[in-house]
Amino acid sequence: xxxxxxxxxxxxxxxxxxxxxxxxxxxxxxxxxxxxxxxxxxxxxxxxxxxxxxxxxxxxxxxxxxxxxxxxxxxxxxxxxxxxxxxxxxxxxxxxxxxxxxxxxxxxxxxxxxxxxxxxxxxxxxxxxxxxxxxxxxxxxxxxxxxxxxxxxxxxxxxxxxxxxxxxxxxxxxxxxxxxxxxxxxxxxxxxxxxxxxxxxxxxxxxxxxxxxxxxxxxxxxxxxxxxxxxxxxxxxxxxxxxxxxxxxxxxxxxx
Numbered sequence: 001x002x003x004x005x006x007x008x009x010x011x012x013x014x015x016x017x018x019x020x021x022x023x024x025x026x027x028x029x030x031x032x033x034x035x036x037x038x039x040x041x042x043x044x045x046x047x048x049x050x051x052x053x054x055x056x057x058x059x060x061x062x063x064x065x066x067x068x069x070x071x072x073x074x075x076x077x078x079x080x081x082x083x084x085x086x087x088x089x090x091x092x093x094x095x096x097x098x099x100x101x102x103x104x105x106x107x108x109x110x111x112x113x114x115x116x117x118x119x120x121x122x123x124x125x126x127x128x129x130x131x132x133x134x135x136x137x138x139x140x141x142x143x144x145x146x147x148x149x150x151x152x153x154x155x156x157x158x159x160x161x162x163x164x165x166x167x168x169x170x171x172x173x174x175x176x177x178x179x180x181x182x183x184x185x186x187x188x189x190x191x192x193x194x195x196x197x198x199x200x201x202x203x204x205x206x207x208x209x210x211x212x213x214x215x216x217x218x219x220x221x222x223x224x225x226x227x228x229x230x231x232x233x234x235x236x237x238x239x240x241x242x243x244x245x246x247x248x249x250x251x252x253x254x255x256x
Contacts, residue, residue, distance in 0.1 A: 001204055001206040001207050003206070005206075006206040006207075006209075006210065009210050010049060010209065010210060010213065013210070013213045013214060013217060014049075014052070014053045014213075015053075016217050016223075017050060017053060017054060017213070017217070018053055018054065019223055019224070019225060020217065020220060020223045021054045021055065021058055021059060021090060022223075022225050022227060023223035023224070023225040024058070024088050024089070024090060024223075025058060025088040026088075026225050027088075027225075028087040028088050029088065029133075029135060030084070030085040030086070030087065030088070030089060030133065030134045030135065031085065031089070031090040031091070031134070031135045031137075032084065032085060032090075032091050032093070032129070032134055032135070032136045032137070033050065033090070033091070033092050033093070033136075033137045033139065033216065034093045034096040034098065034136075034137065034138045034139065035047055035092065035093060035094055035095070035096075035139055035141065036095060036096065036098050036102065036138070036139065036140045036141070037139075037140050037141030037142060037143070037202065038141065038142060038143045038148055038179065038202075039148065039152075039169050039172060040143065040147070040148050040151035040152055040155070040169075041141035041142060041143040041148075041202040041205075041208075042141055042143070042202045042205040042208060042209070043094055043095070043141055044094065045205055045209060046139075046141065046202075046205075046208065046209050046212050046213075047061055047092050047094055049209040049212075049213055050092060050212075050213060050216070051090075051092060054090070058088065058089055058090060059089070059090040059091075059092065060083075060085075060089065060090070060091050060092070061091075061092045061093075061094055062080075062083045062091055062092070062093050062094065063093075063094035063095065064079065064080070064083075064095070067079060076097070076100060076114075076117075076118060076121075077097055077121075077125055080093075080096065080097050084129070084134070085134070097118075097122065097125075098122075098138075098186065098190075100114065100115060100118040101115060101118060101119060101122075101182060101185070101186040101189075101190070102179065102182055102183070102186070103168070103172070105182050106172070106175050106178045106179055106182050107168065107171065107172065107175075119185070119186070119189040119190065120189075122189075122190050123189075123190055123192050123195070126190075126192070126194065126195040127192075127194055127195070129195075130194045130195060135220070136195050137198070137216055137219065138195060138196070138197045138198065139197075139198050139199075139200055139212055140183065140187075140197055140198070140199050140200070141200055141202040141208065141212075142199060142200065142201055142202060142203075143201075143202050143203055144203055145176045147203050148173075148176070149173075152165065152169060152170075152173070155169075198212075198215060200212045200215070
């Protein structure tokens, strides 16, 4: 998809997202969106598409690293609970508690018993969130292995993207089928009436972002909420010029 076509399509959706955030602030609604999927599918780009026009003090992205020693001794969901939204907040999880059913299961970081306990508990955990009034949306982003290989190679060769490539990403290359099986079991056990999964094709990342954002907006209740009126009177003097005393600005970047 061409960049110009994508930008033309996403702009009105982002205006709707700004309206949604204003509605959440006015009504006190709490919103949680989970972004799961294949390595390189495009979770980061999808999260930016949702959040980049929103107030970062209202819309937070949570991307947790590996658990600490203390966290490993806690109830599994405990470290995620403290990141849930308060009144009027939107929280976007860049991977979530579903790590246990995905990378932890496939890469052997969790035992079969731990994975089974998680799959048993998560529908109840999410029912508690829904019953408490949180709006929960769960997205899984898919990509063919051919696309995954292209993007991993791009990360390897592009110095601006090299930080995205980890040893775990490389170790997972031969486990595409294993991740598929893990995903299918996860969906079978955790796709519930109160917290359904939505799968989005991210072979074309721009089209995938548009599909995801449109789906998210369409599933929200009516978020029509006009901004509060603000008075913006004229200045009673000529605009002032910036002046400096103690320090001066550094030299401007040269432009040919």
